[in-house]
Amino acid sequence: MSFRLLILSDVHYAATPADAVGPARRRCLLGRELLRRVLANARRRGGFDAVAILGDLLNRGDASDRTQQSLAELAEDLSAIGGDVPLLLVTGNHDGPAEQVYRALGERPGPQVIGQLRFFVFADVYDGADRCTRLEEDRRRFGEFAAAGEGPIVVLQHNPVCPAIDDDYPYMHTNREQVLRDYAAAGVLLSLSGHYHKGTEPTRVDGVTYFTAPALCEAPFCYSLAEIQGRQVDIRTRRLALESETPLVDSHAHTEFAYCGRDISAADEIDRARSFGLGGLFLVEHSPQLYVTKEAFYTGQHVRQPHLWRDGRHRRIDDFRRAVQPLRDGYARIGLEVELDADDRVILDDADRGWQDILVGAVHFLNKDHSQYSDAEMAAEFMRVNRRLIECGVHVLAHPWRVFTWFRRTVPTHLYGELADLLAASNVAAEINCHLNQNDPAFFRTCIERGVKLALGSDAHVPEEMGDLHEHLAFLREVADGRDLADLLAF
Numbered sequence: 001m002s003f004r005l006l007i008l009s010d011v012h013y014a015a016t017p018a019d020a021v022g023p024a025r026r027r028c029l030l031g032r033e034l035l036r037r038v039l040a041n042a043r044r045r046g047g048f049d050a051v052a053i054l055g056d057l058l059n060r061g062d063a064s065d066r067t068q069q070s071l072a073e074l075a076e077d078l079s080a081i082g083g084d085v086p087l088l089l090v091t092g093n094h095d096g097p098a099e100q101v102y103r104a105l106g107e108r109p110g111p112q113v114i115g116q117l118r119f120f121v122f123a124d125v126y127d128g129a130d131r132c133t134r135l136e137e138d139r140r141r142f143g144e145f146a147a148a149g150e151g152p153i154v155v156l157q158h159n160p161v162c163p164a165i166d167d168d169y170p171y172m173h174t175n176r177e178q179v180l181r182d183y184a185a186a187g188v189l190l191s192l193s194g195h196y197h198k199g200t201e202p203t204r205v206d207g208v209t210y211f212t213a214p215a216l217c218e219a220p221f222c223y224s225l226a227e228i229q230g231r232q233v234d235i236r237t238r239r240l241a242l243e244s245e246t247p248l249v250d251s252h253a254h255t256e257f258a259y260c261g262r263d264i265s266a267a268d269e270i271d272r273a274r275s276f277g278l279g280g281l282f283l284v285e286h287s288p289q290l291y292v293t294k295e296a297f298y299t300g301q302h303v304r305q306p307h308l309w310r311d312g313r314h315r316r317i318d319d320f321r322r323a324v325q326p327l328r329d330g331y332a333r334i335g336l337e338v339e340l341d342a343d344d345r346v347i348l349d350d351a352d353r354g355w356q357d358i359l360v361g362a363v364h365f366l367n368k369d370h371s372q373y374s375d376a377e378m379a380a381e382f383m384r385v386n387r388r389l390i391e392c393g394v395h396v397l398a399h400p401w402r403v404f405t406w407f408r409r410t411v412p413t414h415l416y417g418e419l420a421d422l423l424a425a426s427n428v429a430a431e432i433n434c435h436l437n438q439n440d441p442a443f444f445r446t447c448i449e450r451g452v453k454l455a456l457g458s459d460a461h462v463p464e465e466m467g468d469l470h471e472h473l474a475f476l477r478e479v480a481d482g483r484d485l486a487d488l489l490a491f
Contacts, residue, residue, distance in 0.1 A: 001229075002227045002228060002229040003049050003050075003114075003115055003116070003117055003227070003228045003229070004046065004047065004048045004049050004050075004225060004226070004227055004228075005048065005049065005050050005051075005052055005154075005225070005226040005227075005228065006038070006042050006048035006050070006051045006052065006223065006224075006225055007052045007054065007192060007211075007213050007223065007224040007225065007226055007235075008035075008038055008051075008052075008053055008054070008213065008216050008223040008224070009053065009054035009055060009056065009158075009193075009194025009195070009213040009214070009215060009216065010054070010055070010056045010092070010194050010195065010197060010213075010214075010215035010216060010217055010218075011031045011034060011035060011053075011056065011057050011058075011074075011216050011217055012026055012028045012031060012056055012057075012058070012059040012094060012215070012217040013028060013031025013032060013035075013057060013058055013059060013070060013073075013074060014028035014029055014031065014058075014059040014060065014070075015029075015066070015069065015070050015073065017029065019059055019060045019066070019070075020059060021059065021060060022059065025218050025219065026059070026215075026217050026218055027217050027218065027219075027221075027275070028059045028217060030217070031057075031059075031074075031217065032073060032074065032077050033463045033464050034216050034217065034221060034240070035074070035077045035078065035216075036077055036080065036463075036464040037221075037240050037464045037468065038216065038223045038240070039080055039081065040464060041223075041238065041240060041468075041470060042223065042225065042238075044470070044471060045225075045238070048085065048225065049085065049086075049114070049115070050085060050086045050087070050088060050114055051078075051081050051085060051086070051087050051088065052088040052090075052156055052192060053087070053088070053089050053090065054090045054092075054156060054157075054158060054192055054193060054194030054195075054213055055090040055091055055092025055093075055094075055095065055157075055158030055194050055195065056092035056093070056094040056095060056158065056194065056195070057071075057074055057089075057091075057092075057095055057101070058070055058071070058074075058094055058095050058096065058101075059094055059217075060094065061094060061095040061096025061097075061100075061101070062096045062097075063096060063097055063100065067096050067100070068100070068104065071100070071101060071104035071105065072104065074105070075104060075105050075106075078105065086112070086114050087105075087107055088107075088112065088119055088121055088156055089101070089102065089105060089107040089109075089121065090109075090121055090122070090123070090156050090157060090158050090194070091109075091123055091158065092158040092194065092195060093126045093130045093132070093158065093195075098123045108121075109121040109122065109123040110141065111141075111145045113149075113151075116151050116152070117151060117152055117153075117154055117228065118145070118146075118149060118151050118152065118153045118154070119153075119154050119155075119156065120142050120145055120146075120153065120154075120155050120156070121156045121157075122134065122138055122142075122155065122156065122157040123138070124138075124157055124158065124159065124173065129170070130170075130171065131170060131171065131174055132158070132159045132171065132173055132174070133173060133174045133175055134157075134173055134175055134178065134179050139178065139179075139182055142155075142182065142186070143182065143185075143186065146186035146187070146188075147186075152189040152190075152228065152230075152231055153186060153187065153188045153189055153190075154188070154189060154190045154191075154192065154228075155183065155188055155190070155191045155192070156191075156192045156193075157191075157192075157193055158193065158194055158195050159171055159172065159173060159193060159194075159195045160172060160193040160194075160195060160196045160200065160210075160212040161173065161176065161179055161180065161183075161191055161193055161210055162180060162191070162203060162205055162208075162210040163200065163203050163205075163210070164176075165196055165200075169196075171195060171196070180205070180206070183206075183208050184205075184206035184207065184208060187207065188207075188208045189208070189209065189228070189231055189233065190208070190209045190211070190226065190228070190233050191208055191209070191210045191211070192211055192212075192213065192226075193210070193211070193212045193213070194212065194213050194215070195212075196212050197214060197215035197217075197218055198214060198215075199212050199213055199214030199215070199222070199237070200212040202233070202235050209233050209235075211224070211226070211235055213237075214237065219241055219275065220239040220240065220241035220277070221239065221240035221241055221275075221276070222237050222238065222239050222240070223237070223238055223240070224236065224237045224238070225238065240276060240468075240470075241275070241276045241277040242276055242277035242278065242467075242469060242470065242473065243277070244277070244473055244485075245485065246484075246485040246486045246489065247278075247279025247280070248278055248279055248456055248469050248472075248473065248489075249278065249279050249280040249281060249282070249455075249456065249489075249491040250273060250278055250280075250281040250282065250456060250457065250458045250460075250467065250469060251281075251282050251284070251335075251358065251360070251396055251429075251431065251455040251456060251457050251490070251491055252282065252284050252335075252337070252360055252396070252398060252431060252433065252455070252457025252458060252459050253269045253273070253281045253282060253283055253284060253457075253458055253459075253460050253466065254269075254283075254284065254285060254286075254459065254460055254461055255269065255283055255285055255320070255323070255324065256323075257285045257289065257290065257316060257319070257320045257323070258285060258286060258289060258461060259286075259289050259294040259297060259298075260286075260289075260461050261461045261462070262461065262462050262463075263462065263463050264460065264461065264462065264463060264466060266283050266323060266324050266327055266332075267327065268463065268466060269281060269283060269332075269460065269466050269467070270283075270327060270331070270332045272463075272466035272467035272468075273331075273332075273466070273467040274331070274467075275467065276466075276467035276468065277467075278467055278469065280330075280331050280332070280333070280491070281331070281332055281333075281467075282332075282333045282334065282335045282357060282358050282360075282491075283324050283327065283332060283333070283334050283335065284334075284335040284336060284337050284358065284360050284457075285320055285324075285335075285336060285337065286336075286337045286362075287317070287336040287337060287338045287339070287346075287347050287348050287352075288302040288303075288309060288339055288347045289316075290315070290316045290317035290320055290336075291308075291309035291310075291312075291314060291315055291316075291317065291347065291349075292308050292309050292314050293314050296308050296314075300364070300365035300369075302339070302341065302347060302365075303339060303340070303341050303342055303347075303364075303365045303366070303367065304341075304342050304365070304367060304368075305342075306341040306342055306343050306345065306347075309341070309347050310349070317349075317352050321352075321355065325355075328357075333357035333358065334355070334356055334357050334358075335356050335357055335358035335359060335360055336348060336356050336358075336359055336360070337360045337361075337362050337398060338359055338360070338361055338362070338389070338392075338394065339361075339362055339363065339364060339365070339389075340363075340385050340388050340389055340392075342367045344388055346389070346392045358395045358396065359392075359393060359394045359395055359396075360394060360395070360396045360397075360398045360431070360457070361386070361389035361390070361392075361394030361396065361397050361398060361428075362397075362398040362399065363382060363385055363386065363389075363402075363403045364403065364406075365403075366378065366381050366382065366385065366403070367381065370403075370407040370409060375409065375410050375412070378404070378409060379412035379415060382403065382404075382412075383415060383418065383419065386419060386422065387422060390422055390423070390426045390428055394428060395428060395429065395490075396428065396429045396430075396431050396455045396457070396490065397423060397428055397429070397430055397431060398431045398433060398457060398459070399431060399433040399435075399437045399457070399459070400419065400430055400431065400443065401440070401443065402433070402436075402437045402438075405437070405438055406436075411440070413440070413442065413443075416440075416442060416443045416446045417446055417450070419443075420443070420446045420447045420449075420450045420452050421450060423447065423452045424447075424450045424451045424452045427453070428452075429452065429453045429454060429455040429490035429491075430443075430444065430447045430452050430453075430454055430455070431454075431455045431456070431457045432444065432454055432455070432456050432457070432472050432475055432476060433457045433459050433472075434458075434459075434471040434472055434475070435457075435458065435459035435460070435461065435465065437459075439475055441475075441478060441479050444475075444479045445479050445481070448479060448480070448481075448483070448488060453488065453489060453490035454476065454488050454489055454490060455489070455490045455491060456469050456472040456473075456476070456489070457472075458472070476488070476489075
């Protein structure tokens, strides 16, 4: 069985702009978000058995309380790895005192055995010019470790070992030749490094595979996965920035006005869309949330008691409009996610119509609690609501069928064709939505066959979802069955 090692390096996290010193391309303020994105992306692609972080978690670490707080924040994010997945942590020249980092994150350098693999984490020392040296004591300990057991050895350090970068690159080990001889003599299988932000391709020298991981903090925001089986090593580097032959537009990105959002904003949505390679986006907010309280929305009262959204007591739509309209341009456009109330009216005041670029129709609640419907009744009511939303001029139908899975009801798959025909007849797009939603390939293939255009909606509610359409793109390619993606998309 193969062992999957998640590899990332050079996060360079800074909690404040004052600590985000260095080249502008280094996105230090996104450090925590990038960590969460890597973990989510890697899990979607098959998961991992251990995580290796190759140094420079911090951008400007020192012995201050500020650094301690930053390490505590990173520890919170890294806890998402899970207690049963080992973390191999290297410290770098930007991290500050190594013992402080290891203490804060509950890790240690030196030897570790995970499954059939033997790991050795080096904590090399730096001089005032950031030149690193392998300590003689660490060389001795490594030699004893290598000689004392059996099984493939993986070594980790911050600075690159091999190949030599450039004649004028000052950050190779000062005793690099000794390090190379040590690894060859010990029969090391894999040597992992960071520090050199461009990274290098895997290189095999004297039986050792050397790999320098690219920096996570710089576009295209890469991490790597090493698959180890016996003495075979396969390393693949993956980008968080989108790679698509067709520019992709996020048609459903929420803002700071969403009750269900956390630490997001319209400006950040635009920044992430650009940073992670999208071709554009629509800033879309729940129209009911701009008229009623949070409690009223989450209990479905905006649907079942229409007077609550019409009386204007909790109106926020003017604030939303003032906040987002200055951001509108050819790249970022504006929209509303609308629902139908019990009086068959779209939850959008007549005075608030006409300035949006898009209306996204959604079914979050029906006129009665779902428990009061039989399966057939709920399916019939769902279709009636969708017909009315389409009549009212929505451009996209958000997360079709989610109301059924949300309430653990049977999805009426026999109605896939009927809904697709309704969408096709009115030129309404069906949304591929991966936020707490299950996309059935059968429905979307039916839509494609009947001429329905598709929209990609991140439905982003947290920072790590902003600008992330990887899962959508993979699903789109699956259901496209070889068709040109540009021909299938509404935007």
